[in-house]
Structures are given as C-alpha cells and as structure tokens.
Amino acid sequence: MTTRRAFLVSGAAGGAALVIGFRFSPEAIAQAPQEKKTPNPFDAWVHIGKNGGVTLITAKSEMGQGALTALPMILADELEVDWSGVRVEQAPTDPSIYDHGTGGSGSIAGSYLPLRQAGAAAREMLIRAAATAWNVEPATCRAETGYVVHGPRRRRLAYGELVEAAAKLPIPDLNKVPLKNPDDFRIIGHAIPRTDVPSKVDGSARFGIDVRVPGLLYAVVARCPTFGGKPAKFDATKAKAVPGVRQVLEIPAVGPGAFSAGGIAVVADSTWAAMQGRKALAIEWDHGPHAGESSQTLRQAGETLSAQPGKVVRNEGDASAALAGGQKIEAVYELPFQAHATMEPMNCTVDIRADRAEAWSPTQAPDWTRGAIAQVTGLPQPSIKVNTTLMGGGFGRRYQADFVVEAAQVGKAVGAPVQLLWTREDDMQHDFYRPAAFHRLAGAVDAKGNAVAWHHRIVSTSIRSFWDPPDKVKPEASEIGGAVDLAYAVPNLRVEYAPVPSSVPVAWWRSVEASINAFVVESFIDELAAAAKADPLAFRQRLLTEPRMIKQPPDSESVLDTRRFKGVLDLVAAKAGWGSPLPAGRGRGIACAFSFDSYVAEVAEVSVDKAGIPHVHRVVCAVDCGRAVNPEGVRAQVESAVVYGLSATLKGAITIASGRVEQSNFHDFAVMRIPEMPVVEVHLVPSTERPTGIGEPGLPPAAPAVANAIFALTGKRLRRLPILKV
Amino acid sequence: MAELTLLVNGRSQAVDVAPDTPLLWVLRDTLGYTGTKYGCGMSQCGACTVHVDGVATRSCVTPVGTVTGKKITTIEGLSPDRSHPLQQAWIAEQVPQCGYCQSGMLMSASALLTKKPKPTDADIDDALGGHICRCGTYQRIRRAVHRAAEGGGK
Numbered sequence: 001m002t003t004r005r006a007f008l009v010s011g012a013a014g015g016a017a018l019v020i021g022f023r024f025s026p027e028a029i030a031q032a033p034q035e036k037k038t039p040n041p042f043d044a045w046v047h048i049g050k051n052g053g054v055t056l057i058t059a060k061s062e063m064g065q066g067a068l069t070a071l072p073m074i075l076a077d078e079l080e081v082d083w084s085g086v087r088v089e090q091a092p093t094d095p096s097i098y099d100h101g102t103g104g105s106g107s108i109a110g111s112y113l114p115l116r117q118a119g120a121a122a123r124e125m126l127i128r129a130a131a132t133a134w135n136v137e138p139a140t141c142r143a144e145t146g147y148v149v150h151g152p153r154r155r156r157l158a159y160g161e162l163v164e165a166a167a168k169l170p171i172p173d174l175n176k177v178p179l180k181n182p183d184d185f186r187i188i189g190h191a192i193p194r195t196d197v198p199s200k201v202d203g204s205a206r207f208g209i210d211v212r213v214p215g216l217l218y219a220v221v222a223r224c225p226t227f228g229g230k231p232a233k234f235d236a237t238k239a240k241a242v243p244g245v246r247q248v249l250e251i252p253a254v255g256p257g258a259f260s261a262g263g264i265a266v267v268a269d270s271t272w273a274a275m276q277g278r279k280a281l282a283i284e285w286d287h288g289p290h291a292g293e294s295s296q297t298l299r300q301a302g303e304t305l306s307a308q309p310g311k312v313v314r315n316e317g318d319a320s321a322a323l324a325g326g327q328k329i330e331a332v333y334e335l336p337f338q339a340h341a342t343m344e345p346m347n348c349t350v351d352i353r354a355d356r357a358e359a360w361s362p363t364q365a366p367d368w369t370r371g372a373i374a375q376v377t378g379l380p381q382p383s384i385k386v387n388t389t390l391m392g393g394g395f396g397r398r399y400q401a402d403f404v405v406e407a408a409q410v411g412k413a414v415g416a417p418v419q420l421l422w423t424r425e426d427d428m429q430h431d432f433y434r435p436a437a438f439h440r441l442a443g444a445v446d447a448k449g450n451a452v453a454w455h456h457r458i459v460s461t462s463i464r465s466f467w468d469p470p471d472k473v474k475p476e477a478s479e480i481g482g483a484v485d486l487a488y489a490v491p492n493l494r495v496e497y498a499p500v501p502s503s504v505p506v507a508w509w510r511s512v513e514a515s516i517n518a519f520v521v522e523s524f525i526d527e528l529a530a531a532a533k534a535d536p537l538a539f540r541q542r543l544l545t546e547p548r549m550i551k552q553p554p555d556s557e558s559v560l561d562t563r564r565f566k567g568v569l570d571l572v573a574a575k576a577g578w579g580s581p582l583p584a585g586r587g588r589g590i591a592c593a594f595s596f597d598s599y600v601a602e603v604a605e606v607s608v609d610k611a612g613i614p615h616v617h618r619v620v621c622a623v624d625c626g627r628a629v630n631p632e633g634v635r636a637q638v639e640s641a642v643v644y645g646l647s648a649t650l651k652g653a654i655t656i657a658s659g660r661v662e663q664s665n666f667h668d669f670a671v672m673r674i675p676e677m678p679v680v681e682v683h684l685v686p687s688t689e690r691p692t693g694i695g696e697p698g699l700p701p702a703a704p705a706v707a708n709a710i711f712a713l714t715g716k717r718l719r720r721l722p723i724l725k726v
Numbered sequence: 727m728a729e730l731t732l733l734v735n736g737r738s739q740a741v742d743v744a745p746d747t748p749l750l751w752v753l754r755d756t757l758g759y760t761g762t763k764y765g766c767g768m769s770q771c772g773a774c775t776v777h778v779d780g781v782a783t784r785s786c787v788t789p790v791g792t793v794t795g796k797k798i799t800t801i802e803g804l805s806p807d808r809s810h811p812l813q814q815a816w817i818a819e820q821v822p823q824c825g826y827c828q829s830g831m832l833m834s835a836s837a838l839l840t841k842k843p844k845p846t847d848a849d850i851d852d853a854l855g856g857h858i859c860r861c862g863t864y865q866r867i868r869r870a871v872h873r874a875a876e877g878g879g880k
Contacts, residue, residue: 342824636863
C-alpha cells in the first residue's frame with residue numbers, strides 16, 4: 001500500500017534534481033496498531049542532484065544506534081552509487097509525508113526492503129533515460145557507481161546528466177522492480193564507518209541541549225516529587241530576586257497521552273540562574289492520592305496477586321496435573337523499576353509565536369512532539385516546525401513528549417525562544433520507568449530428566465494499564481513477550497498474567513518486557529536443568545530438538561523459529577568454549593532470548609570476590625539478526641545492550657517510598673563504569689534472512705547469563721535484581 | 727555579577743557572571759562552548775570535564791571565580807582539526823554511539839596521556855572510572871586509549 005511519485009524540483013543551489021518519494025498511504029497509517037510503533041515502514045526521499053550527489057532524507061532519528069549510516073548504505077548499494085557521494089539529511093516533521101518514530105529496534109528492519117525498492121526504482125529510471133538518449137534497449141544498459149554504461153565501448157552518462165529526463169518517467173511498480181542479487185552487494189554487509197563519529201570527537205555534534213537561537217531563555221520546572229501530586233501554593237518572591245530570573249509561572253499537568261506532571265517553571269537568562277531560581281522557590285505540595293505507594297506495597301501486591309490465578313494467556317496440556325506428577329520446583333523472581341538515565345537529560349527548545357511555532361527536540365517521535373505542541377498552543381499542526389536533533393541517548397525515554405509539553409507551556413507564556421532543561425534529578429525522579437515485576441513459577445522434571453510442566457504467573461505494573469483508557473486496556477499486551485512464546489518444548493505449559501495497580505509512570509525501556517521475561521525464563525529453565533542434574537546447555541538443546549515455529553500470542557506479528565534459537569545457542573557455546581575448564585574462581589552461565597525478531601545467546605563468565613560482589617569478566621554473544629546491513633554497527637549495538645543490561649543486573653534500581661522515587665542522581669542510581677567492563681565478544685550468524693532488530697535484542701540475555709553463572713560458581717540461585725551481593 | 731576574564735582555548739574572554747557560577751554554564755550558556763556537556767551537576771558522570779592548567783576538572787562543580795587567569799581547554803580546543811591522537815583513535819575504533827559523554831572521556835583521557843604516555847588498563851580505569859557512558863562504549867574507549875598511546879591513531 002505505498003503511493004509513489006516523482007517530480008522535478010528546482011533550487012537556487014543545485015538546479016533540477018530527481019526526487020522520488022514513497023510513502024505509506026493514509027489508510028495504512030490509520031490501520032497501524034496504535035499501541036506500539038512496529039518497525040517503521042519506509043519513508044524517505046531520495047534526492048539526486050545534477051552533480052550526481054545523492055541525498056537520503058530520512059525521518060529516523062539518530063540516538064547512537066547508527067541508523068543514519070546504515071539506512072543510506074542500503075540505498076546506495078541498490079542505486080549503484082559511490083558510498084562517499086551519499087549524504088543523509090534529517091527530514092522535516094510531517095507525518096503526512098514521513099513515517100516518524102524511531103523505536104522498537106525497527107529502523108533497519110522496517111526500511112530495508114522499501115529502501116532497496118527506492119534505490120532500484122531510481123536506478124531503473126536512470127537506465128531508461130540513458131537508453132532513450134542512446135536509442136537502445138534498457139536491458140543492454142547497466143548502472144555502475146553513478147553512471148549508466150552501455151556497450152562494449154562502455155559509453156556512459158553520469159546520473160547527474162540524466163536526472164532531468166529520468167524524473168519525467170513513470171516510477172516502476174515497486175513490487176516488481178528488479179532488486180540486486182545480494183551476492184553483488186558492495187556496501188550492504190560491509191563494515192562501514194559511521195558518518196556521525198567525527199563530529200562526536202571534537203564537540204561539534206549538536207544535541208538538543210546545544211541548540212542556541214538568538215534571544216534564547218532557559219527554563220527549569222519544579223515538579224511534585226510524589227506521582228499525581230501538584231502545587232498547593234507557592235511563593236516566588238525569593239526566586240524572582242535571583243539575578244537573571246525573568247519569570248516564574250505555574251504550568252498545569254497534562255493528562256493521558258502526554259502525562260506531564262505540571263509544576264512551577266522558572267525562566268531565566270541562563271540555565272544556572274533558572275536552577276538557582278528554582279531552589280529559591282517556596283512550594284507547598286499537595287501530594288495527591290498516591291503518597292502511600294511504595295516498593296513494599298507493590299511487592300505485597302505482587303505476592304498476593306501471584307498466589308491466585310491470573311488471566312490465562314497460554315495453556316497447553318495440563319500443567320497442574322503434570323506438576324503433581326513430577327519433581328516440582330518453585331520459585332519467585334523480582335525485578336525493580338529501572339530508569340533510562342540517558343546521558344543527555346530531557347530537554348526541548350521552542351519558539352512559540354501567535355501564528356506559528358518552531359521546536360528543536362531530541363526526540364524519537366517528532367510527530368508526537370508536533371502533536372504535543374499543537375495540543376498546548378492550539379496552533380494547527382502545519383504551522384509547527386519540528387527539527388529533530390541528535391539525541392544523547394534514547395533507549396525508549398525519548399519517545400515521550402512530556403518534556404515537550406512543558407517547553408510548549410512555558411514558551412507560549414513567555415513569548416520568546418526558550419530551552420527547557422531537566423536536571424539529572426528531574427530525569428531520575430520523573431522518568432517513565434521499566435515496570436516492576438513479580439513472577440511466580442512452578443516446573444517439574446520427570447525421572448528421565450525431561451521438563452514436563454511449566455507454570456508461569458507474571459505480575460507487573462503494566463505499561464498498557466498506565467497508558468490506555470480503562471475501558472480499552474489490555475494490560476498483558478505489553479508484559480508477556482518473551483514468556484508466552486517460550487521456545488522450549490514443555491508439554492504442559494500454562495502462562496498467566498495479572499497487573500499491579502500503580503501510580504508510577506511506566507513505558508518502554510530498552511527491550512521492554514523482554515528484559516524482564518528473559519531473566520525469569522532463562523533463570524528458571526536453568527533451575528529445571530539443575531533439578532534434572534543436566535548440563536544447562538544440553539538441557540536447553542534437548543528441548544529444542546524438534547523444529548517448531550512459535551507464534552504467541554496468536555495475534556503476534558513475530559514468529560519464533562526454534563532452529564534459529566538453537567542456532568545461536570550452539571554458536572555461543574562453541575565461541576565461549578562451553579564445557580572447557582575455567583580458571584579457579586570463575587563460573588559460566590548461558591542464556592538465550594528472542595526479541596524484535598532477532599535471536600541472541602550469551603555466555604557470561606563471572607567471579608565473586610571476598611565481599612560477595614559479583615564481577616563479570618567476559619560476555620560472549622551469538623547473534624542472528626538476519627542479514628547484517630552494517631556488521632560493525634550490529635556489534636556496537638550488542639556491546640551496548642549488554643552493558644545496559646549489566647547495569648540493571650548488577651548496579652542500579654529505582655525504588656519507591658511515600659509515592660516518590662528514592663533515587664536522585666548517579667550517586668544512588670549506580671550504572672556500569674569502565675573498571676567493571678567485561679570483554680564483550682560478538683559473533684554473527686551468517687544469514688540471508690531479512691534484517692531484524694538489533695538496538696535492543698542484545699540486552700535480555702545478559703541478566704540471566706550472569707545469574708546462571710553465579711549459580712554455576714556458588715550454587716546460589718539469585719532471583720531478585722539487581723544482584724548487588726551474592 | 728562581576729566582570730571576569732577567562733582564558734579558554736587560548737583566547738582571553740571577558741564574562742559578566744557571578745563568581746560562584748559553575749564553569750560549565752559559563753562555557754555553555756555565556757561563551758557558547760557547547761561541546762562540554764551537562765550530565766549530573768554533581769561530579770558523578772564526567773560529561774563536563776575540561777582541562778584547567780592541564781588537569782582534568784569537572785566544570786559542573788568548579789566555580790568560575792576559581793579559574794580566572796588559568797588555562798582552560800575544552801573539547802573544542804583539544805586540537806584545531808581532530809588531529810589529536812585520541813580523536814584519531816576514537817574514530818579508528820568507532821568509539822562514540824550517542825556521543826554525549828565522549829567530550830568528557832576525551833578530556834580525561836588526554837590528561838592521562840600527558841601524565842602517562844603508556845597507560846596500563848589500571849591507569850585507564852583510574853582516569854576514566856569517574857565517567858559514565860550509558861551506551862557502554864567502555865571496551866572501545868579502552869582500545870582507543872591504548873591505540874593512541876601506541877601512536878596508532880589512524
């Protein structure tokens with residue numbers, strides 16, 4: 001359901017150029033599921049100038065994942081141009097043209113085929129234009145690095161010379177346009193240096209926080225520390241006396257769809273003056289209805305809810321009967337809230353005028369940004385220009401628009417350009433956290449050591465419950481992936497779900513529920529292996545003997561192929577030397593997970609020091625993400641996901657007391673640092689399958705691989721994250 | 727407010743700010759050196775690191791009044807053209823992902839190399855242990871520091 005068109009454009013700089021646009025029809029957008037931005041459909045413009053230079057204009061945002069390098073690689077290969085002649089440009093925000101939204105590990109997965117089709121269509125049009133000029137059959141011509149070439153004498157025309165004629169030709173049917181034989185790829189599958197790296201070693205890369213426009217003011221907001229609270233009254237006299245402070249104003253909370261807390265904004269000539277002004281505010285808070293909530297109350301709710309049946313989301317065989325008949329193992333796993341803690345705190349710069357607005361936003365969702373500004377200002381969307389900047393980390397946090405709402409509220413009141421910045425404390429205490437989870441499991445192995453029963457009760461603070469209208473909510477939809485689609489063949493299998501009511505904002509944290517469920521599932525399968533006195537790898541391999549395609553829940557778009565799941569287990573075992581002797585005091589653990597249509601297995605090597613502190617020395621990863629467009633980028637993403645996962649495994653947690661977050665900065669929310677960094681090795685499964693997600697899938701196996709290694713070393717089964725001490 | 731004179735990247739510049747203002751915000755908001763980043767405001771993450779008389783210093787907790795007359799170097803002044811061996815090594819090892827923490831990492835790493843041209847892994851841990859990279863580029867950072875020390879920027 002793509003629409004397409006080509007046209008000539010004229011510009012002062014380059015003259016005529018061939019521009020080909022493709023986009024999903026409005027019908028397709030309307031039908032897309034609202035709840036989750038699935039891998040983004042392709043939407044980019046290809047621009048070929050008269051000088052032959054190629055520009056890909058993409059709506060995907062760059063947050064370090066390398067999309068702005070890998071996307072043009074796909075185009076350049078299919079279009080047959082020199083890689084060094086390709087540029088990439090950030091698209092202006094216009095959801096009627098572009099599919100914005102960068103998340104769900106979907107940039108490459110969703111753009112691979114459409115970008116190839118776009119490149120191939122442009123190539124075919126250029127060939128036809130050349131063939132017409134020479135009066136020969138297009139089939140006798142071919143494209144070669146920016147030229148169309150014909151005949152034994154190799155006469156040729158540069159793309160730049162052909163764009164004017166080519167742009168007048170009809171665009172070929174995208175579904176029939178001939179694509180290159182992957183054996184002929186010159187760019188896809190090769191390690192290409194990232195184009196944004198040089199600007200990130202000399203300070204010239206511009207993040208959202210670095211936006212500077214003439215007359216810029218700076219603002220910070222004091223928010224009620226308790227979720228759902230608001231200012232009862234405040235006195236700004238002292239704040240207004242701080243040198244540089246211009247204005248103090250109250251901004252209201254904005255409800256569902258934006259969930260900004262509201263509060264007291266301080267606007268000043270500099271960030272520091274705004275911060276000092278905020279400190280000088282005297283605010284009396286109305287802490288609201290949730291001040292009694294704590295990690296302890298949530299845990300009690302988890303205990304209670306997991307002791308009773310939940311909503312059955314998968315049921316095969318008779319788990320209850322099988323549990324009664326075998327050697328029964330029971331366990332409870334607990335995971336806390338997690339903060340994203342992107343290195344660049346939330347910020348947004350706006351210039352709101354009576355009839356128009358401009359914003360500079362480090363965002364994964366520029367279209368949501370525009371919608372939020374429209375909602376606050378009442379301006380029509382086409383009069384709002386959103387510039388997407390580089391992001392100092394995203395990890396799902398920057399899909400939200402709460403900080404945009406605040407910037408728009410302040411910008412509208414001030415009537416001058418304003419940069420609204422969150423401090424680290426704001427960021428730590430007003431995140432949309434990874435849900436807290438409480439899982440109760442029972443399993444059984446028979447006398448022969450076969451896993452015969454698996455009963456998994458998932459209880460969590462549901463993302464969908466937080467965001468969806470109560471009459472439409474399906475709480476389990478955001479919480480069961482990676483558990484309901486258990487890869488292992490257990491004949492009697494039952495998975496249930498129950499949500500814990502909570503006021504703590506929750507949303508997508510890198511790899512979402514997969515990071516929670518992989519820890520639980522891959523730890524518990526290890527428990528069954530231990531009960532069966534089996535090697536953890538061999539136990540898993542045996543449960544994957546028969547190839548199966550698992551589509552769970554049945555309406556899932558993802559299908560788990562157990563052959564590929566087993567494939568990464570086999571590969572990681574070989575690369576890690578599974579079964580070979582380790583130095584004294586070292587233990588080895590294995591885990592595997594399927595998420596975002598990719599398969600990753602990891603083996604962790606750990607030790608535990610005299611104080612009981614666990615140390616991870618080596619993590620070997622095997623990855624099957626289909627064809628790796630930029631293998632170097634894939635490796636970097638997996639290394640990154642492992643470290644992010646290790647932070648949640650061994651370091652920080654977000655805890656709640658009196659309805660508010662107890663942590664406030666990196667001194668009490670610890671993350672991995674360089675002295676703790678293990679050697680991470682990444683091995684790719686050679687594949688001709690379509691590319692699948694890679695920003696997130698490396699994360700889920702990290703925690704269970706470490707916990708399983710600690711068990712192998714010490715015999716202690718650690719079921720609660722983070723593991724600060726063994 | 728007070729008129730202070732700062733020597734940043736070899737340039738003498740007058741600023742009209744309160745002496746207790748952290749150097750970070752003077753660099754970023756007053757002078758426009760945005761390569762130096764805000765990450766935590768309490769010397770926990772290292773994103774704001776600059777050199778003061780060659781010493782790696784957290785600008786977020788350094789009152790600007792304490793560094794007048796001293797030689798301040800930001801990431802923009804590490805080299806005029808990305809030619810510093812560490813910058814070259816950072817590119818060769820493809821270190822940055824989001825890149826936000828890397829200015830601070832580079833400033834601490836360059837101060838380290840000045841003191842210890844051939845640092846050990848333990849030296850690197852000491853020099854960079856106060857920094858945070860949420861993208862987890864630590865392994866590549868370690869490799870890049872060694873590469874630069876071995877003269878193999880390229």
